[in-house]
Amino acid sequence: MIKAKDAMIAWNGADSRLADPSSPPGSVAVGPLINAHESDWTRGYLYSGGAAHTNRRTMTGAEQRFQVMRDWYELVYGYGLHPFVVHTAFLRIDEYQEIIKEMGMGPDRGELGHDPEVGYGRAGDFPVPEIDINHIGQSVHVWPRA
Structure with missing residues (x-):
């Protein structure tokens, strides 16, 4: 988990059709800021956000929580990523888990952060894509299967 x-x-x-097939179209990754001595886990992706924007590093409370959900919406609606793919990656973000648990729709069984004391699962019964979850250092990469 990461703030x-x-x-x-x-x-x-x-x-997105990349010359670099290491990160397929519709994929998303969440991880820590990159230090000078670490390899760049964002290589292969066209876009970056979250704490990549320096102003996000000082936000707290409701302002930060709003931005987390704004990021989720932008990826799903603006970039066409599957909601389940984004949800799976965002489960690594503390504030995302707090928000969805408060809504009574926390992580489902088998998902990171599942709490049987909190409501969980999707509100609708719709198919989710098959995904691959890859870990590179402290980052997690969620890729829809072709």
Whole structure:
């Protein structure tokens, strides 16, 4: 788990066709800010956000929580990523888990942060894509399968 002020987000739009196939279209990754002595886990992604924007590193409370949900919405609506793919990656962000648990729709069984004392699961019964979850250092990469 990682606080939003420290969480970078990297992604490729659903219609992105990269010369670098290491991160497929519609994929998203969440991980810590990159230190000078660490390898760049965002390589292969076209876009970055979250704590990549320096102003996000000082936000707290409701302002930070709003930005986390704004990021989620932008990836799903603006870039066409599947909601389940983004949800799976964002489960690494503390504030995202807090928000969805407060809504009574916390992580489902088998998902990071599942709490049987909190309501969980999707509100609708719709198919979710098959995904691959890859860990590179402290970052997690969620890729829809082709």
